[in-house]
Amino acid sequence: MDKINIESDLKKLEVWVKTATRGMNRETVDDTLKTVALDFERRAADKTPVKTGRAKGAWRTKEAGKFWDVVNGVPYIVALEFGHSQQAPDGMVRRSLAEIRGDKEALRELNKLIKKSDRKARF
Secondary structure: OOOOOOHHHHHHHHHHHHHHHOOOOHHHHHHHHHHHHHHHHHHHHHHOOOOOOHHHHOEEEEEEOOEEEEEEOOOOHHHHHOOOOOOOOOOOHHHHHHHHHOOHHHHHHHHHHHHHOOOOOOO
8 A cells, every 4th residue: 555655744733733732631632633533534535536436435544553544545546646636636635634734824835836746646
């Protein structure tokens, strides 16, 4: 399974989560992380292009120790993320991360990068 590495946005999200959960007990932090992961899964699924529905239906949130992983196991998910489908030329993961962070500047920067790119996934 291919993994999409969007390290910079994930680090910013991690800082946001740590700040947002500072002073909370462990159970509350765990519930918050699960809620954020499930929200991300929903957002990514909502943005996933549909031809057969396979990619849209493949999003899963799994507990991974003290964290949550949101995964999609279809072999072409990376191609979809990087503009293979005209239904979602801006991808799903990067846009969902920026939305969760509520970062309008990140969305503007993402849109600039997408406009500059040729919107084709490269492997």
